[in-house]
Amino acid sequence: MSDRARLMGWLILIAVLAIAPLFITSGRWIGFLEMTLFIAVLGQGWNILGGYGGQYSFGHAVFFGTGAYIQALLQFKFGWSPWITLWFAVSGAALVGAFVGYLSFRYGLKGSYFALITLAFAEAFHVLSRSFPSITEGGRGVQLALNQDPVQAISTFQFNFAGPFLKAYGFYYTIFAILLLTYWVTWWMERSRFGAQLVAIRENEDAAEALGINTFRVKMGAICLSAAVTASAGVYYVQKYLFIEPGIAYGPTKSVEALFAAIIGGVGTVLGPLLGSFFIHGVGEIAKEIIGPVFGDRPGVDLILFGLILIFVLAFVPRGLAGLLEALWKRKVGGRNA
Amino acid sequence: MLEVRSISKSFGGLAAVSEATLTVPQGKIISLIGPNGAGKTTLFALISGFLKPDQGSVTFNGLGITNQRPHRICQQGLVRTFQVVKPFANLTVRENIAVAAHTRIAKRALALDKAAEVAARVGLEGALEQSAGALTIAGRKRLELARALATEPKLLLLDEVMAGLNATEIHEIVDIIRSIRDAGVTIFLIEHVMQAVMSLSDYTYVLNHGAMIADGEPRAVTSSPQVIEAYLGHGAAERIAAMAGKFDA
Numbered sequence: 001m002s003d004r005a006r007l008m009g010w011l012i013l014i015a016v017l018a019i020a021p022l023f024i025t026s027g028r029w030i031g032f033l034e035m036t037l038f039i040a041v042l043g044q045g046w047n048i049l050g051g052y053g054g055q056y057s058f059g060h061a062v063f064f065g066t067g068a069y070i071q072a073l074l075q076f077k078f079g080w081s082p083w084i085t086l087w088f089a090v091s092g093a094a095l096v097g098a099f100v101g102y103l104s105f106r107y108g109l110k111g112s113y114f115a116l117i118t119l120a121f122a123e124a125f126h127v128l129s130r131s132f133p134s135i136t137e138g139g140r141g142v143q144l145a146l147n148q149d150p151v152q153a154i155s156t157f158q159f160n161f162a163g164p165f166l167k168a169y170g171f172y173y174t175i176f177a178i179l180l181l182t183y184w185v186t187w188w189m190e191r192s193r194f195g196a197q198l199v200a201i202r203e204n205e206d207a208a209e210a211l212g213i214n215t216f217r218v219k220m221g222a223i224c225l226s227a228a229v230t231a232s233a234g235v236y237y238v239q240k241y242l243f244i245e246p247g248i249a250y251g252p253t254k255s256v257e258a259l260f261a262a263i264i265g266g267v268g269t270v271l272g273p274l275l276g277s278f279f280i281h282g283v284g285e286i287a288k289e290i291i292g293p294v295f296g297d298r299p300g301v302d303l304i305l306f307g308l309i310l311i312f313v314l315a316f317v318p319r320g321l322a323g324l325l326e327a328l329w330k331r332k333v334g335g336r337n338a
Numbered sequence: 339m340l341e342v343r344s345i346s347k348s349f350g351g352l353a354a355v356s357e358a359t360l361t362v363p364q365g366k367i368i369s370l371i372g373p374n375g376a377g378k379t380t381l382f383a384l385i386s387g388f389l390k391p392d393q394g395s396v397t398f399n400g401l402g403i404t405n406q407r408p409h410r411i412c413q414q415g416l417v418r419t420f421q422v423v424k425p426f427a428n429l430t431v432r433e434n435i436a437v438a439a440h441t442r443i444a445k446r447a448l449a450l451d452k453a454a455e456v457a458a459r460v461g462l463e464g465a466l467e468q469s470a471g472a473l474t475i476a477g478r479k480r481l482e483l484a485r486a487l488a489t490e491p492k493l494l495l496l497d498e499v500m501a502g503l504n505a506t507e508i509h510e511i512v513d514i515i516r517s518i519r520d521a522g523v524t525i526f527l528i529e530h531v532m533q534a535v536m537s538l539s540d541y542t543y544v545l546n547h548g549a550m551i552a553d554g555e556p557r558a559v560t561s562s563p564q565v566i567e568a569y570l571g572h573g574a575a576e577r578i579a580a581m582a583g584k585f586d587a
Binding site: 210211213215 | 386388407408409410412413417418419420424425426427428429433436437438440441443444445446449485486488489
């Protein structure tokens with residue numbers, strides 16, 4: 001696909017996402033779009049390290065949860081402005097990324113060992129967040145005070161009592177802005193020396209090191225950036241729900257959703273996680289519509305469906321939906337030229 | 339330019355390289371030969387920082403590089419290729435070489451320009467946009483060479499870049515190697531293709547069971563009884579001499 005066609009595609013997609021909610025009157029569908037963009041940001045966080053760097057993490061919740069907890073606790077304990085705490089949330093998660101990365105990469109952990117250690121870190125944080133109620137409020141979780149003053153809607157980053165527009169669309173445009181920013185960062189990374197070196201590490205780490213790449217430093221950079229992007233989704237989550245607890249923050253769900261979106265959508269592509277997120281949420285909604293009436297309300301059936309889809313994607317479309325799209329485009333353009 | 343002093347490395351009691359010493363002077367092509375399993379690739383790995391020696395030292399351009407990490411050694415101008423080629427299979431030829439060019443060049447566009455330039459030096463200019471995974475073995479060997487060149491080395495360690503190539507391809511790569519040397523890059527190579535070793539190298543080292551058993555002009559070295567025995571077994575030199583005697587009579 002030429003750069004021009006790619007850019008056009010992006011501009012159309014961004015325009016559609018920017019105006020879509022204005023034409024949707026159903027709150028349920030705005031919620032659907034919001035959740036899709038939220039998972040798309042989580043997926044991009046995972047994609048930076050896993051898709052571009054080939055370091056498959058099974059515990060990205062550790063970054064999501066840390067971002068969310070810092071965002072919640074600094075407001076809850078010290079009454080700081082959410083616009084200030086978000087910087088601490090994002091950089092705090094990046095620090096945790098540096099910590100996990102240092103321990104893993106210094107000792108050369110790769111592949112399934114890296115996946116296991118990230119999973120272990122997420123579980124350790126899960127346990128720690130329950131075990132120190134004096135710091136984290138323990139298993140009860142952190143409930144932020146609801147702001148009921150419309151005038152302070154922006155300063156408190158809470159839109160429940162804001163004017164009609166912000167109330168309906170405030171969080172949609174919040175996550176949309178986070179998506180634009182994080183995807184732009186990824187797009188920039190893909191075209192930089194850092195990105196080229198990261199991909200080289202994914203392809204063959206020994207060759208990368210032999211060709212003068214400080215593989216340790218590049219991987220450290222990738223895990224910090226990945227953690228920061230993932231934490232930005234945590235910031236959104238806390239402001240939207242005003243609540244965080246250990247299971248939501250550090251449980252396996254967020255880790256799995258992040259890697260699902262990226263792998264199904266296409267690892268190592270900017271668009272992949274967004275496509276993947278649309279796909280799994282679309283399937284989720286359809287599953288609820290179809291499976292609900294047939295099997296009754298059985299939680300977990302959609303997860304079985306996701307598992308089957310993941311196996312199918314890994315076996316038949318390893319480059320994901322983005323790869324599929326590119327192949328179809330090539331066939332179409334090739335056909336026209338012939 | 340490169341000084342290796344009594345370097346040793348064992349793996350669990352097996353001495354892969356023991357007390358090997360060698361010198362690579364600037365502007366020359368030096369070769370390292372020896373039977374399979376002699377420790378040649380291990381010696382390359384020790385020089386380029388992929389393995390840490392148990393003892394001994396490596397000096398490059400007067401600076402000690404023993405125990406430095408490979409990327410640091412590469413940045414100082416000593417780069418290796420791999421016997422089992424390691425292309426970045428999902429990237430194009432151009433992107434592959436650009437990764438190496440980034441070692442000296444920060445800007446993406448400039449690195450991609452440089453990649454095209456280097457590809458032309460090894461005869462890959464026609465395959466720039468091809469995926470590296472789709473290259474033939476000869477193409478992969480050239481790519482391995484191109485990537486190493488793109489890091490702008492002063493000394494190039496080539497590990498069997500001719501293995502698996504046919505006679506024409508060998509002839510072409512010999513010319514390429516010579517042109518690289520003429521451009522001012524010193525070359526140290528491991529090779530089994532004797533015709534190439536003979537025509538290319540100024541000086542040859544022979545490694546057997548991890549130890550240097552001979553060194554000298556290529557022609558003198560390959561006719562030394564010790565080297566013949568290392569390749570063909572104990573007593574081989576005598577039998578060959580006897581056979582030669584029969585033919586003379």
